[in-house]
Structures are given as structure tokens and as C-alpha cells.
Amino acid sequence: MRILEMNYEFPPVGGGGGKATEDLATELSKLGHSIRVLTARQGSNLPRLETSAGLEVERIFAFRRQRDRCSVWEMIGFILMAVPAGLRTVRTFRPDAIHVHFAVPTGFAAWLVATLSGTPYVLTAHLGDVPGGTPEQTDKFFRVIKPLTRPIWHGAAAVTAVSSFVARLARDAYGLEAIVIPNGVDxxxxxxxxxxxxxxxxxxxxxxxxxxxxxxxxxxxxxxxxxxxxxxxxxxxxxxxxxxxxxxxxxxxxxxxxxxxxxxxxxxxxxxxxxxxxxxxxxxxxxxxxxxxxxxxxxxxxxxxxxxxxxxxxxxxxxxxxxxxxxxxxxxxxxxxxxxxxxxxxxxxxxxxxxxxxDRRSIAARYEQVLRSAASHTHGRK
Known part of the structure; x- marks a missing residue:
């Protein structure tokens, strides 16, 4: 399969969610799949295009200033820049499926790319992208934007969550049964x-x-x-x-x-x-x-x-x-x-x-099954 991995952060930028994306993409590449990663660039030292460990990584300008954190305005900047970049990648790379990490902000961009291109996507929720996940940080935020996020979740060919807790939060917020697939480690x-x-x-x-x-x-x-x-x-x-x-x-x-x-x-x-x-x-x-x-x-x-x-x-x-x-x-x-x-x-x-x-090898095999099933979809879930 050709798989486009989208995440607003990817090593060396960001935290655990970005590292989990890198680990999974590496293992999927070892399974014989062609992997392209679309993420944000931070600073001037990171290359715009890079091939490493079997992955093709494209880092787009997205207004991000710091490696360890991303403001709401910088997230909006990523969405604005990731939509045209994602559409261009779909035309040239022709992925069978898009794998989206974080419903917010990556999900907004991926949903638009999928809607305009007809490419199915799998959404993986990590925690802070789900209402109630980090209430001390995002409760006020989700009171405003939650209605806008519903199409992201219901448009996915499949929804996965990194833990049973995150899956429960997604069910409570959106009425969806997420497939629990944990992060993996070597x-x-x-x-x-x-x-x-x-x-x-x-x-x-x-x-x-x-x-x-x-x-x-x-x-x-x-x-x-x-x-x-x-x-x-x-x-x-x-x-x-x-x-x-x-x-x-x-x-x-x-x-x-x-x-x-x-x-x-x-x-x-x-x-x-x-x-x-x-x-x-x-x-x-x-x-x-x-x-x-x-x-x-x-x-x-x-x-x-x-x-x-x-x-x-x-x-x-x-x-x-x-x-x-x-x-x-x-x-x-x-x-x-x-x-x-x-x-x-x-x-x-x-x-x-x-x-x-x-073990991240068995975790990658589980994602492989979900992505293969998603690739058979010609449009998002209703």
C-alpha cells in the first residue's frame, strides 16, 4: 500500500505523539509499504524533504516557532498550509489511504484533503484532541470548536484510539466506537x-x-x-x-x-x-x-x-x-x-x-489491517 501519514508534529519536533507516528511509519515501511509523512517544519535547520529509515518526510512551513509546543494560532497555520500540500501529495504520491494523527489540528486538514480528493482516511486519537482528554488545557477550546470537529470523526473510514481511556472519551463525545491500538515500542x-x-x-x-x-x-x-x-x-x-x-x-x-x-x-x-x-x-x-x-x-x-x-x-x-x-x-x-x-x-x-x-511490530501489523480495510472505502463514513 501507499500510505500518507499526516501529523502536525514529527521528530525532532513535538512530543510523544510525533515519536509514535515515526515508530509506526518505520515499521509499516519494513512491512513493505510505501510511506510518505507530511508534517510541519520548525526553524531553519530541518530539511524540507528528507528520506530516512525508508520514509519520505516532507516538512511544510506552518508558522511553528518552538519544538516543544504549538499555539492555537500555529495550529491554524498548519491547517492552512497542510491542505494545499496534502492535495499536492495526493496527486503525486497517490496514497491508498491517509493515516491522520490528532483530530485537532491535523484532522481538520486531512478531512478537507480527503473530501476534495476522495481518499479514505483513518483517524488516530491520542488524548488532547478529544473533548475531556486534557480538561485543564482544552475545555474552553472544545466548548467553541466541538461542533466543527464532528465531520472529522464521522468522515473517517475508521477511528482508532491509543488507549481504552481515549476510546471511551471519543465514544462519549462523538458516539463512535474507536478501535483501541496502543502506541508501540521497540x-x-x-x-x-x-x-x-x-x-x-x-x-x-x-x-x-x-x-x-x-x-x-x-x-x-x-x-x-x-x-x-x-x-x-x-x-x-x-x-x-x-x-x-x-x-x-x-x-x-x-x-x-x-x-x-x-x-x-x-x-x-x-x-x-x-x-x-x-x-x-x-x-x-x-x-x-x-x-x-x-x-x-x-x-x-x-x-x-x-x-x-x-x-x-x-x-x-x-x-x-x-x-x-x-x-x-x-x-x-x-x-x-x-x-x-x-x-x-x-x-x-x-x-x-x-x-x-x-511490541511495535505487532502494533504495526494491527494498523496494517485497519489501513487495508480503509483503503477499500471510496468515501468517508456517513
């Missing part, structure tokens, strides 16, 4: 047996530093267990970074917590291979690619008890969690992980075993 990139915890337990966070990640609250919980022997490495950037650095100083954690800024996925992999616990006190998650990556590296999970982690965390088996309204419970969970090295190692082994369910 489980062969890390040893089958993770390293045993050492005297100093190493925690790690990777992602955008935004309100959704709830890091200020999480650092307060760590401050309550600073009598234990631990360190925390934070990888990522975002609008909350400077405030978090100040918060660490106030809490007396500056000697324990290291801010590494925006780094490559390879650098995150290297850090995970030397870590013990993934620290994610998030307010909301779809299916965190970072969490799946942590499973592959054999990290125990210390997470907030939210629906977005239900597919990766088995309580008391490969990690511990607590509700967001129970700060003392979260502190108790951290203390349990830090106090018992043998239990922590058992949880690390359980995470590595659980990673097999997210």
Missing part, C-alpha cells in the same frame, strides 16, 4: 533483564513541562520522602520549567533533582537504561509513549491513579499509584518503592515482561 532495544537498583534509587521523568504533567505537586510529594536515598532526572522543556526549578530550590531538592532540558529520544533511552522508577504524577494521559518506553527498559512506575495509566500499570505488580486527591497516599507509595530494593527489582522485572504487549 522492546529489543533494551536488555531482557533490567539492572538491579543500587543504593541510590534513580527516578526519571521525560516529557513536556506543562500543567498536565503536574510536576509541582509531584515534587512536593518527593520532598516528603527526602530522607530516603534517591535522585530525579527531568528531561524536557516547556512553559513550567523555570517555575519548577524555583520550586525545587524552595523545597530543598536542588541537589537531588537535575533539569536536562530538551534532549533526543536516544538520550532519554540511555538515561532510562540507568534508572529505576518512572515518575509521572500527571493529571491526564492518553497512553504515554514515555510510560511504554519505561516498560521496555524495565522501570517500575510511580504514577497518579488515572485512567490513562490503566493499560500500563498493574498496582503492586509493576508499580504503585495513588489518587490525585490523596497526596499522603502518593508519598506512601513513593516510600514503599524507595524502602524495599527487592520489591522494586521485582516490579522492574514485571514491567519488562509487560512490555511485550506493546
Amino acid at each position: 522492546i529489543e532495544k533494551s536488555p531482557a533483564v533490567p539492572r538491579a537498583p543500587e543504593r541510590t534509587v534513580k527516578l526519571i521523568f521525560a516529557g513536556r513541562m506543562v500543567a498536565q504533567k503536574n510536576l509541582e505537586w509531584g515534587l512536593q510529594r518527593l520532598a516528603a520522602v527526602k530522607d530516603r536515598n534517591w535522585t530525579l532526572d527531568l528531561f524536557g522543556d516547556g512553559p513550567s520549567k523555570a517555575a519548577l526549578e524555583r520550586h525545587c530550590a524552595v523545597l530543598g531538592l536542588s541537589d537531588r533533582v537535575a533539569f536536562h532540558g530538551w534532549v533526543t529520544p536516544e538520550e532519554v533511552d540511555l538515561a532510562m537504561s540507568c534508572s529505576d522508577i518512572l515518575f509521572m504524577p500527571s493529571l491526564s494521559e492518553g497512553l504515554s509513549l514515555v510510560a511504554i518506553n519505561a516498560l521496555a527498559h524495565g522501570l517500575a512506575l510511580a504514577c497518579s491513579r488515572i485512567d490513562g495509566f490503566a493499560d500500563v500499570l498493574v498496582e503492586n505488580e509493576n508499580g504503585l499509584s495513588a489518587p490525585l486527591d490523596d497526596p499522603s497516599g502518593f508519598e506512601h507509595a513513593l516510600a514503599r518503592l524507595l524502602d524495599d530494593r527487592d520489591q522494586l527489582f521485582r516490579m522492574k522485572l514485571a514491567s519488562r515482561a509487560k512490555a511485550a504487549a506493546f
Whole structure:
């Protein structure tokens, strides 16, 4: 098949959704499909056209200024630029199907391209593109635009969601039954047996530093267990970074917590291979690619008890969690992980075993079936 992958962000631009697109596109290429990626360009250093790992990537000018975040106006800019670029790509590449990541903003452009060209598309929802997914960021936004998004969802030949939580949100908002296909990870990139915890337990966070990640609250919980022997490495950037650095100083954690800024996925992999616990006190998650990556590296999970982690965390088996309204419970969970090295190692082994369910080769095969079915459609769903 010829498949056009559309996403408003793609590595090295963006976060986990872009990396998931890259991983999937790479695996689909290995299965013998011809893959073209249409995405936004940021800065002047990225090439407009690139062939890498069997993929043809086109980066279009779309007003994007920063790698780690995209404003509403920049999303609108992407839509305006992606429609003509998408139509041109359909004429020259002649895809059998379009695979669209994020209903907003990519879905707007893809729906117009599909409507004007007659090319069927598959929509994959990640979290923030669904009403209720990240209420702290998008509730006001969706109150205004939700009626405009309905054609995007109902025009798709198929709808997929990266987790059962995101699928439920889509059903509640649009009355559609999404096919749950999780993000995938290369489980062969890390040893089958993770390293045993050492005297100093190493925690790690990777992602955008935004309100959704709830890091200020999480650092307060760590401050309550600073009598234990631990360190925390934070990888990522975002609008909350400077405030978090100040918060660490106030809490007396500056000697324990290291801010590494925006780094490559390879650098995150290297850090995970030397870590013990993934620290994610998030307010909301779809299916965190970072969490799946942590499973592959054999990290125990210390997470907030939210629906977005239900597919990766088995309580008391490969990690511990607590509700967001129970700060003392979260502190108790951290203390349990830090106090018992043998239990922590058992949880690390359980995470590595659980990673097999997210092998990106089998995930790509599932997407292949959905895309083949979509390619048989001559028009969108009514």
C-alpha cells in the first residue's frame, strides 16, 4: 500500500505523539509499504524533504516557532498550509489511504484533503484532541470548536484510539466506537533483564513541562520522602520549567533533582537504561509513549491513579499509584518503592515482561489491517 501519514508534529519536533507516528511509519515501511509523512517544519535547520529509515518526510512551513509546543494560532497555520500540500501529495504520491494523527489540528486538514480528493482516511486519537482528554488545557477550546470537529470523526473510514481511556472519551463525545491500538515500542532495544537498583534509587521523568504533567505537586510529594536515598532526572522543556526549578530550590531538592532540558529520544533511552522508577504524577494521559518506553527498559512506575495509566500499570505488580486527591497516599507509595530494593527489582522485572504487549511490530501489523480495510472505502463514513 501507499500510505500518507499526516501529523502536525514529527521528530525532532513535538512530543510523544510525533515519536509514535515515526515508530509506526518505520515499521509499516519494513512491512513493505510505501510511506510518505507530511508534517510541519520548525526553524531553519530541518530539511524540507528528507528520506530516512525508508520514509519520505516532507516538512511544510506552518508558522511553528518552538519544538516543544504549538499555539492555537500555529495550529491554524498548519491547517492552512497542510491542505494545499496534502492535495499536492495526493496527486503525486497517490496514497491508498491517509493515516491522520490528532483530530485537532491535523484532522481538520486531512478531512478537507480527503473530501476534495476522495481518499479514505483513518483517524488516530491520542488524548488532547478529544473533548475531556486534557480538561485543564482544552475545555474552553472544545466548548467553541466541538461542533466543527464532528465531520472529522464521522468522515473517517475508521477511528482508532491509543488507549481504552481515549476510546471511551471519543465514544462519549462523538458516539463512535474507536478501535483501541496502543502506541508501540521497540522492546529489543533494551536488555531482557533490567539492572538491579543500587543504593541510590534513580527516578526519571521525560516529557513536556506543562500543567498536565503536574510536576509541582509531584515534587512536593518527593520532598516528603527526602530522607530516603534517591535522585530525579527531568528531561524536557516547556512553559513550567523555570517555575519548577524555583520550586525545587524552595523545597530543598536542588541537589537531588537535575533539569536536562530538551534532549533526543536516544538520550532519554540511555538515561532510562540507568534508572529505576518512572515518575509521572500527571493529571491526564492518553497512553504515554514515555510510560511504554519505561516498560521496555524495565522501570517500575510511580504514577497518579488515572485512567490513562490503566493499560500500563498493574498496582503492586509493576508499580504503585495513588489518587490525585490523596497526596499522603502518593508519598506512601513513593516510600514503599524507595524502602524495599527487592520489591522494586521485582516490579522492574514485571514491567519488562509487560512490555511485550506493546511490541511495535505487532502494533504495526494491527494498523496494517485497519489501513487495508480503509483503503477499500471510496468515501468517508456517513
